[in-house]
Amino acid sequence: MRLRSMLFVPADSERKMTKGLTSGADALIVDLEDSVAPTNKVLARQMAAAFIAGPGRQSAAAIFVRINPLDSGLALDDLAAVVQPGLAGIVLPKTLSADCVRRTGYYLDALEARQGMAPGSVTIVPVATETAQAMLNMQSFNAPVARLAGITWGAEDLSAAIGAVSNRDEDGQYAPLYAWAGAMCLVAAASTGVVAIDTLYADFRDTEGLLRACRNARRRGYSGRIAIHPDQVHTINEAFSPSAEELAHAQRVVDAFAANPGAGTLGIDGMMVDMPHLKQARRTLGLPPD
Ligand code: COA
Numbered sequence: 525m526r527l528r529s530m531l532f533v534p535a536d537s538e539r540k541m542t543k544g545l546t547s548g549a550d551a552l553i554v555d556l557e558d559s560v561a562p563t564n565k566v567l568a569r570q571m572a573a574a575f576i577a578g579p580g581r582q583s584a585a586a587i588f589v590r591i592n593p594l595d596s597g598l599a600l601d602d603l604a605a606v607v608q609p610g611l612a613g614i615v616l617p618k619t620l621s622a623d624c625v626r627r628t629g630y631y632l633d634a635l636e637a638r639q640g641m642a643p644g645s646v647t648i649v650p651v652a653t654e655t656a657q658a659m660l661n662m663q664s665f666n667a668p669v670a671r672l673a674g675i676t677w678g679a680e681d682l683s684a685a686i687g688a689v690s691n692r693d694e695d696g697q698y699a700p701l702y703a704w705a706g707a708m709c710l711v712a713a714a715s716t717g718v719v720a721i722d723t724l725y726a727d728f729r730d731t732e733g734l735l736r737a738c739r740n741a742r743r744r745g746y747s748g749r750i751a752i753h754p755d756q757v758h759t760i761n762e763a764f765s766p767s768a769e770e771l772a773h774a775q776r777v778v779d780a781f782a783a784n785p786g787a788g789t790l791g792i793d794g795m796m797v798d799m800p801h802l803k804q805a806r807r808t809l810g811l812p813p814d
């Protein structure tokens with residue numbers, strides 16, 4: 525499953541869910557949490573279930589649902605309503621540690637059995653940095669976790685949890701805590717062997733700024749990004765796909781090592797390349813690491 529772009533669609537908006545399907549996003553995140561008002565939670569759950577069973581099931585995009593947090597009193601009803609064929613995964617907000625992912629996995633074991641779905645087929649993408657405890661527990665993502673398909677992070681809820689006025693300094697840059705949260709997302713994803721998915725870019729009319737942010741994110745090791753508006757999807761997909769030059773260079777690195785089986789390091793275009801470069805090149809080409 526490719527997860528370059530994951531577009532949020534509020535579950536209480538039929539219009540946005542339908543529009544999301546033609547956005548080109550690799551995945552939709554049908555949201556039951558923060559974009560749905562408390563008075564609409566039950567309706568949103570029903571609408572999400574109907575969407576997954578209907579248009580979602582036929583769609584090329586992977587359908588995820590962001591449930592309400594495990595301690596909200598809503599999560600089990602959310603899961604019971606949406607786990608059915610057509611559901612690719614759960615986005616888990618406000619996690620405290622990798623144990624929240626495991627616990628959700630046990631709930632999914634039972635619900636998949638009820639639906640006659642393949643065991644383990646519903647994946648989980650936690651939003652791993654939204655609580656203060658989660659930040660202290662990021663080391664719990666130090667080995668593979670069942671069902672994990674990627675890890676993403678958020679700065680908005682973390683700043684609310686901390687009691688910060690803003691997660692940005694006066695110059696507009698993320699304050700150190702939030703830069704650290706993003707960095708820990710990368711480390712946790714690498715440690716668990718899944719993709720890191722960068723947080724949202726809120727200013728959805730600023731295509732230039734989004735492109736710059738995506739390019740930086742890709743350089744840093746993210747494989748994709750959250751989208752909140754369909755206009756962001758194309759930019760994200762482009763930015764997280766290797767360019768023709770990158771593909772050609774990666775192929776040259778792979779070919780050079782294949783032609784020199786005993787070599788640990790080689791020169792290409794006057795630059796040293798060794799094992800980390802080979803690994804990176806294989807990754808660019810979508811090949812297994814070795
Ligand atoms: N998914 C699908 N369609 C969307 C969309 C989304 N996330 N956001 C906007 N659209 C649609 C609108 O419905 C509208 O379609 P229409 O012309 O057929 O009615 C079109 O795209 C243009 O929308 P626009 O007027 O530019 O935006 P808006 O002011 O209506 O909505 C937001 C702005 C932020 C409210 C909206 O983008 C949104 O709901 N985003 C997701 C929010 C969310 O899920 N947050 C939780 C995660 S942080």
Ligand code: MG
Pocket residue numbers: 558617678680681
């Ligand atoms: Mg939130």
